[in-house]
Amino acid sequence: MTDTARTKATISRLGHQGDGVADGPLFAPRTLPGEVVSGIANGSRLTHIRIETPSEHRVQPPCRHYKACGGCQLQHASDAFVAEWKTDVVRNALSAQGLETDFRPIHTSPPRSRRRATLSVRRTKKGAMAGFYGQASDVITEIPDCQLLEPELLAAIPVAEALALAGASRKTPLAVTVTTSDAGLDMLVRNGKPLDGPLRIGLAQLAEKHRIARLTWDDEPVAMEQPPVQPFGPALVCPPPGAFLQATREGEAALLAAVLEIIKDAKRVVDLFAGCGTFSLPIAQTAEVHAVEGERDMVKALDAGWRAGKGLKKISTEARDLFRNPLLPEDLNPFGAVFDAAVIDPPRAGAEAQVAQLTKARTPLIAYVSCNPVSFARDAKTLVSAGYDLNWVQVVDQFRWSAHTELAARFTLKD
Numbered sequence: 580m581t582d583t584a585r586t587k588a589t590i591s592r593l594g595h596q597g598d599g600v601a602d603g604p605l606f607a608p609r610t611l612p613g614e615v616v617s618g619i620a621n622g623s624r625l626t627h628i629r630i631e632t633p634s635e636h637r638v639q640p641p642c643r644h645y646k647a648c649g650g651c652q653l654q655h656a657s658d659a660f661v662a663e664w665k666t667d668v669v670r671n672a673l674s675a676q677g678l679e680t681d682f683r684p685i686h687t688s689p690p691r692s693r694r695r696a697t698l699s700v701r702r703t704k705k706g707a708m709a710g711f712y713g714q715a716s717d718v719i720t721e722i723p724d725c726q727l728l729e730p731e732l733l734a735a736i737p738v739a740e741a742l743a744l745a746g747a748s749r750k751t752p753l754a755v756t757v758t759t760s761d762a763g764l765d766m767l768v769r770n771g772k773p774l775d776g777p778l779r780i781g782l783a784q785l786a787e788k789h790r791i792a793r794l795t796w797d798d799e800p801v802a803m804e805q806p807p808v809q810p811f812g813p814a815l816v817c818p819p820p821g822a823f824l825q826a827t828r829e830g831e832a833a834l835l836a837a838v839l840e841i842i843k844d845a846k847r848v849v850d851l852f853a854g855c856g857t858f859s860l861p862i863a864q865t866a867e868v869h870a871v872e873g874e875r876d877m878v879k880a881l882d883a884g885w886r887a888g889k890g891l892k893k894i895s896t897e898a899r900d901l902f903r904n905p906l907l908p909e910d911l912n913p914f915g916a917v918f919d920a921a922v923i924d925p926p927r928a929g930a931e932a933q934v935a936q937l938t939k940a941r942t943p944l945i946a947y948v949s950c951n952p953v954s955f956a957r958d959a960k961t962l963v964s965a966g967y968d969l970n971w972v973q974v975v976d977q978f979r980w981s982a983h984t985e986l987a988a989r990f991t992l993k994d
């Protein structure tokens with residue numbers, strides 16, 4: 580290919596997927612602001628990229644799989660650059676809503692700390708292979724030296740391959756979601772062959788051989804050697820297969836520390852989008868909690884963890900769709916007094932309907948945990964317009980080397 584066929588561009592910023600963006604817009608994956616790059620323009624995407632002038636923030640990617648693997652997007656950038664960029668993503672989302680606040684120093688989870696991942700696993704002529712898909716590709720990359728996953732999760736790769744040999748079709752790769760727990764691996768397999776008697780027996784034998792704590796095949800439990808419990812404060816919870824958990828223990832601890840600091844003087848707390856009790860159970864060491872969550876099985880797991888826990892104050896639970904049926908001011912008042920504080924940790928869409936009701940209930944203190952700065956900023960605007968102060972934001976990066984950004988924020992109702 581001649582150099583004249585190549586387009587030259589200067590990267591001005593990163594887009595929300597972490598790709599470099601030049602005028603056009605022209606998206607150039609794995610480039611950094613200020614870099615001069617060249618490549619083949621394919622619509623709005625630059626391919627076959629060569630870095631002509633590197634950024635001072637460019638570093639040697641720490642993982643040898645980075646070039647081929649699509650699991651990480653930002654290993655070519657220094658930690659300091661990523662920290663500032665993620666903080667700016669939140670700052671800019673707030674500023675687009677006319678808001679500003681104090682930012683605490685970002686908390687970034689260390690390498691090799693991801694406790695949950697979905698591996699793609701396919702049968703090959705020689706056996707089976709497991710890994711992540713490559714960048715924008717359907718080719719699976721093997722990742723034996725992945726720098727992202729906990730060592731226990733990496734050790735699940737040969738187990739996932741054994742599951743594929745036993746129960747994957749030749750055509751469709753398995754999607755194996757693996758979560759580590761103190762009791763062993765919790766594995767949920769999708770896209771496998773339909774379960775019949777021999778497959779069920781074979782899978783149960785594999786679970787025993789590899790000491791899989793729990794194995795679920797599509798939605799069917801196949802083996803439970805040990806309940807794969809997770810500790811939330813002093814309680815142990817056995818989440819439903821594939822249920823939401825914070826991505827790293829360190830990220831969970833950072834979010835929890837922020838939440839506990841915010842609600843520390845509260846006596847009655849409502850935990851909205853409570854999951855399996857990541858926040859409710861630790862909070863119940865000092866306050867009564869009403870935990871509300873859309874997934875009934877998660878509510879059951881939370882309740883069972885609370886019942887078996889020791890030294891916890893009362894947790895009441897409710898399975899409820901908080902988008903369609905948010906708690907109303909009268910629901911937020913079940914003890915004859917308004918809840919002292921609310922914790923709210925919605926999915927990416929945010930919590931537009933529920934936040935509107937919190938403003939009507941005048942809940943005095945709100946700990947907002949978010950995985951989407953844009954929906955967070957929209958909801959923050961609603962709260963601030965209704966008379967709340969946004970006191971501070973703690974950015975938490977538990978999706979290291981990706982473009983995801985999470986945060987916890989404190990809102991207080993002005994007198």
Ligand SMILES: C[S@@+](CC[C@H](N)C(=O)[O-])C[C@H]1O[C@@H](n2cnc3c(N)ncnc32)[C@H](O)[C@@H]1O
Pocket residue numbers: 823824825852853854855856857858871872873874877899900901902903924925926950
């Ligand atoms: C980001 S997770 C947080 C869970 C929990 N706070 C934690 O830290 O583990 C969001 C939770 O919202 C729940 N959810 C999603 N849509 C919902 C809805 N419409 N109503 C109620 N809960 C919902 C999900 O099941 C999930 O447990």
